[in-house]
Amino acid sequence: MAYHRKKNRLTNTKPDTPTAVFRAVDVTKVYQMGEVSVPALRGVSLELFEGEFVVLLGASGSGKSTLLNILGGLDVPTSGTVYYLDDDLTASDPAVLTRYRRDSVGFVFQFYNLIPSLTARENVELITEIAESPMRALDALELVGLKERADHFPAQLSGGEQQRVAIARAIAKNPKVLLCDEPTGALDVKTGIVVLEAISRINQELGTTTAVITHNAEIARIADRVISLSDGQIGDVKVNETKLDVSELAW
Numbered sequence: 001m002a003y004h005r006k007k008n009r010l011t012n013t014k015p016d017t018p019t020a021v022f023r024a025v026d027v028t029k030v031y032q033m034g035e036v037s038v039p040a041l042r043g044v045s046l047e048l049f050e051g052e053f054v055v056l057l058g059a060s061g062s063g064k065s066t067l068l069n070i071l072g073g074l075d076v077p078t079s080g081t082v083y084y085l086d087d088d089l090t091a092s093d094p095a096v097l098t099r100y101r102r103d104s105v106g107f108v109f110q111f112y113n114l115i116p117s118l119t120a121r122e123n124v125e126l127i128t129e130i131a132e133s134p135m136r137a138l139d140a141l142e143l144v145g146l147k148e149r150a151d152h153f154p155a156q157l158s159g160g161e162q163q164r165v166a167i168a169r170a171i172a173k174n175p176k177v178l179l180c181d182e183p184t185g186a187l188d189v190k191t192g193i194v195v196l197e198a199i200s201r202i203n204q205e206l207g208t209t210t211a212v213i214t215h216n217a218e219i220a221r222i223a224d225r226v227i228s229l230s231d232g233q234i235g236d237v238k239v240n241e242t243k244l245d246v247s248e249l250a251w
């Protein structure tokens with residue numbers, strides 16, 4: 001598999017069995033809206049492996065955000081089991097889930113959710129102050145190419161730059177996994193590519209297991225694997241034998 005080969009090229013050693021960072025088994029999610037039941041996931045089983053870059057592809061309403069939120073401990077399934085490494089997230093109490101979200105998961109959303117009255121560096125420091133083994137805020141900003149803008153406020157930054165601050169904030173805690181829900185959804189193509197370059201660099205340089213939600217099939221070409229969701233079920237899982245460099249993307 002592609003993520004395997006990447007590791008091999010770097011270490012020149014025999015392939016070993018990939019570690020599953022996530023294992024979801026027959027996960028369902030039904031939202032109950034009064035009398036109405038809305039099935040969002042209908043028996044999803046998947047594994048995400050250490051260090052890989054996965055794109056979750058699917059039309060609006062196919063269940064992508066619901067799945068990512070469950071993997072990230074923001075939501076719980078109606079039935080089924082989700083393992084993070086050896087831990088059963090679905091059997092964890094709220095305090096354990098809080099610690100899991102705080103220490104192990106970096107989230108990036110479509111809208112950047114920066115605090116307007118804090119500089120880029122201070123927005124990142126909010127996280128480094130509570131994380132267990134963070135990197136320095138300036139180092140996180142450097143990884144996304146914004147070290148020089150550390151003392152600027154969000155209003156002084158473009159949308160793409162604000163999203164890169166949000167990425168720096170997400171990875172400054174040194175999370176094991178980076179979960180991105182439509183990170184380029186609010187951006188034009190050129191800016192979206194710069195944001196994807198930052199995410200891809202983090203995946204490659206830090207080895208952070210990365211999942212990116214999109215409905216844009218072009219973006220799927222930069223992934224190690226593409227998992228397609230349709231109507232709350234996994235349709236197709238494709239390994240990109242030759243994955244595109246982010247700079248080659250156009251849509």
Ligand SMILES: Nc1ncnc2c1ncn2[C@@H]1O[C@H](COP(=O)(O)OP(=O)(O)OP(=O)(O)O)[C@@H](O)[C@H]1O
Pocket residue numbers: 031032033038039040058059060061062063064065066067215
């Ligand atoms: N909190 C909620 N309450 C009720 N229904 C919900 C809730 N969240 C999601 N749904 C429903 O679950 C289904 C899956 O939604 P979800 O947001 O996971 O899809 P998605 O693929 O991420 O869509 P999009 O690309 O539009 O964000 C949809 O029918 C949606 O209306």
